[in-house]
Amino acid sequence: MTIRIKILLFTASVLFILSCQQRETAKHEEILTAIDTTAVTDTVSPVFMYGIRSDSFDLISGNIKRNGFLSEILLKHGVTMQEIDQAVRTFRSVFDVRSVRSGNKYVLFCERDSIARARYLVYEHDPTTCYVFSFADSIYIIPYKKEIKSEIRYSSGIIETSLWDAMMADSLHPTLAFKLSEIFAWTVDFFGLQKGDRFKVIYEEIYVDNKSLGAGKIFGAQFTWSGVTITAIPFIQDGKESYYDIEGNSLRKAFLKAPLQFSRISSRYSSSRMHPILRIRRPHYGVDYAAPVGTPVLAIGDGRITSAKRENGAGLMVRIQHNSVYSTDYLHLSNYGRGITAGAHVKQGDIIGYVGSSGLSTGPHLDFxxxxxxxxxxxxxxxxxxxxxxxxxxLARFEVNKAVVVSLLETFN
Structure with a gap:
């Protein structure tokens, strides 16, 4: 497997076309105005963290302990329970403290005196979003968005085993594999990839605090599978972005190619198969996908759940009626997805359950x-x-997009 990555220096015109056609420019994050306003000299530039004048305070950082609470941290640093309760109740619509996760980072901004009272606490909720708790002149909770940077990159490769293995072997972020599998999910059977299949992709890599968060926007991609090359061109139609081939046909189909990502086929459809437990020959009217317990199982298409229960040898199973013609079954689950009950409606790609080994099964897999x-x-x-x-x-607008994407992909043969 060989993958090469290049940072592309697009011309202004290319960037203009892609940005105008594919997405609106994100609004600039709000500037926090409720910050410490201690005067500074003309010769020293103030230092800010999370929008707060940080060089005016002593900083204490840590991680939320298991079963820990922000209130415990604040109480130890001079904030009263009354102040904490006021912040939590008044700004519940901004941030629900019950969503605090153990292991996440926090930073205290403490006064430089003998009391060392905390005036601010910043809780890092996820890689891009923080919440600032103020106990200074006024009490409030406000979100703070970290600066997000991005680079345009190119990756191409020849498959030796699987797309996932190829990405992992070359230390590419797993999200790139997921993004490609989502785009080509209806047209490429990722369980049937063969040695020599190829791919190309132009994509955006997202960085926060100089750390990669993975792939963002996919500007264009190609996959050659079983000798057939499929090009994915992003295009916005009726306010919704999707991917189309060079003829303008949607890459989305009524059904996904498979209900799982990145597993392997352990048994195929057969009119006569030796049952691994019963040791008798009987039809196997499905495809078995071997995958770890807990792997999400996806609805391959829109539909209505007609059954979600335990059925003898099938174990925990789900049946979906997609329309008057097609229906699908998902067997041997370990658990159901949220809200999956008989009568519920699901959309293509919804998680309906998780891989397990319930019923007559020799190991974790999905019988689809x-x-x-x-x-x-x-x-x-x-x-x-x-x-x-x-x-x-x-079509005229699509042709402009197509010309740019195809030209760029051909540049990197």
Whole structure:
């Protein structure tokens, strides 16, 4: 497997086209105005952290302990329970303290005196979002967004085993593999990749605090699978972005190629298979995907749950009626997804359960079954109908996008 990465220096015109066609420019984060306003000299520039004048305070940082509370930290540093309660109650709509997670970082801004009272506490909720708790002149809670930086990168490679293994072997962020698998989920069978299959991708890599958060926007991609090359061109139609091939047909289909990501097929559809437990030959009207316990199982298409219960050898299973023709079964689950009950409606890609080994099973896997007019068919041979292509009135705009993306991909042969 060989993957090469280059930082692309796009021309202004290319950046203009891509940015205008694909997404609106994100609004600049709000500047925090409620900060310490201690005067500074003309010769010393103030230092700010999280929008707070940090060189006016002693900083104490740590991580939330298991079963720990922000109130415990604040009480130890001079903030009263009355002040904490006022902040929590008044600004509950801004931040619910019950969502605090153990292990996350916090920073205290303490006064430089004998009491060392905390005037601010900053809680890092996720890699990009923090919450500032103020106990200075006024009490409030306000969100703070960290600066997000990005680089445009290019990656290409030849598959030796799987897309996931290729990405991991070359220390690429796992999100790039997920992004590609999502874009090509309807057109490429990632369980059937063969040695020699190829891919190219132009993408945005996101950084916060000089650490990569993974792949952001995919500006264009190609996948050559079983000798057929499929190009993915991003395009906004009716206010929604999707990916289309070079003919303007949507890469999305009515059904996903598979209900899992990054596992392997352990048993295929067969009219006569030796059952691994019963030791007798019987039909196996499904495809078994081996995967670790707890791997999310996705609905391959929109539909209504007609059954979600334990059924003898099938163990915990879910049945979805997609329309008057097609239905699917998901067997041997370890648990159900949130809200998955008979009668519930699901969208394509919703998590309906998790891989397990319930029922007659020798190990963790998903037994996936596909039915057409009530009769079983091989899931790997189902030809799913596409969704709406680029509309005629949008073709001229699409052609501009296509020319840019194809030209860039061809540059990196």
């Amino acid at each position: 079954r596909f039915y057409k007019n009530g009769s079983p068919v091989d899931p790997l041979k189902v030809e799913a109908p596409p969704v709406e292509p680029v509309l005629p009135e949008n």
